[in-house]
Amino acid sequence: LLTTKDSSNNTEKKNNEKGHSEESKTSQVRRRIKRFLFKEFLAQEGKLYEMPKYNGPNYLGSSNCPFPMNPYFKAQPPLSDTFKEVVWDMFMQGSTIREIGTKMGISLKRVEAILKLKKLEKDMIAQGLTIQRNFTSHMEKMLGARSILSEELSDTLPQVGRPKFYLTDEGETFKPEDAAKILKRPTLAVLEERKLREELVRPFxxxxxxxxxxxxxxxxxxxxxxxxxxxxxxxxxxxxxxxxxxxxxxxxxxxxxxxxxxxxxxxx
Incomplete structure (x- = not known):
């Protein structure tokens, strides 16, 4: 009986040791696979983070693609807070929205958005609230904020339907006014004049x-x-x-x- 008990105990110990050894081997294999994948990542996409840049984004994709699985989305760097302060100062000195947009190279909608946010910021400061300047500066470095932008003042393109085709002779001159008559729509110059007139009647x-x-x-x-x-x-x-x-x-x-x-x- 004693011999039987000893043999059964030895068998259990061997089985336990065998199970532990198999688990340790499995964990070692997993660690090796993870280590291999990590080294492969460092040799390819992760090589960028060996020497990261501190004046712009460090995306996994290209310099303006924050989502690698969506390469069609191109992120544009934001405008710096210094640039926005210049826009605010110009407005407070009496410049109109169009004058600011023309001089700074930004659209009228962007000028209005900057002024609205700056107005809320100034009101918060007047109420004694603390503005997170350090957070703003770090985010500007991370996203590569810029102080130069060039875009159209406004989008004045009308709503259009299906494409329309009109045949003309090779030597015939075809101007925007002719296209407007065929489409029965106002020309771009007329649309811009209307928008300018609306700004004069109803200023910002x-x-x-x-x-x-x-x-x-x-x-x-x-x-x-x-x-x-x-x-x-x-x-x-x-x-x-x-x-x-x-x-x-x-x-x-x-x-x-x-x-x-x-x-x-x-x-x-």
């Missing part, structure tokens, strides 16, 4: 542009209505005008009645 007002954000008051919250993509805005155009905003985080905001009259035309 920074107070009106930021009034909606400043006058928003939280009136409710629903966690079930959270979403990651959309912010919904509802406008009442009846006798009691008002604006209600459903944020992505589920908050329900209502624009202050005092600011509705100035900002309601912005959400048409």
């Amino acid at each position: 007002s920074l107070e009106e542009k930021t009034n909606e954000l400043q006058g928003a008051v939280e009136i409710g919250y629903n966690e079930e209505l959270k979403n990651k993509r959309f912010t919904f805005r509802f406008k009442n155009v009846g006798k009691n005008p008002g604006i209600v905003i459903r944020e992505k985080d589920g908050r329900l905001l209502k624009v202050d009645n005092a600011s509705i009259g100035k900002s309601i035309h912005l959400i048409n």
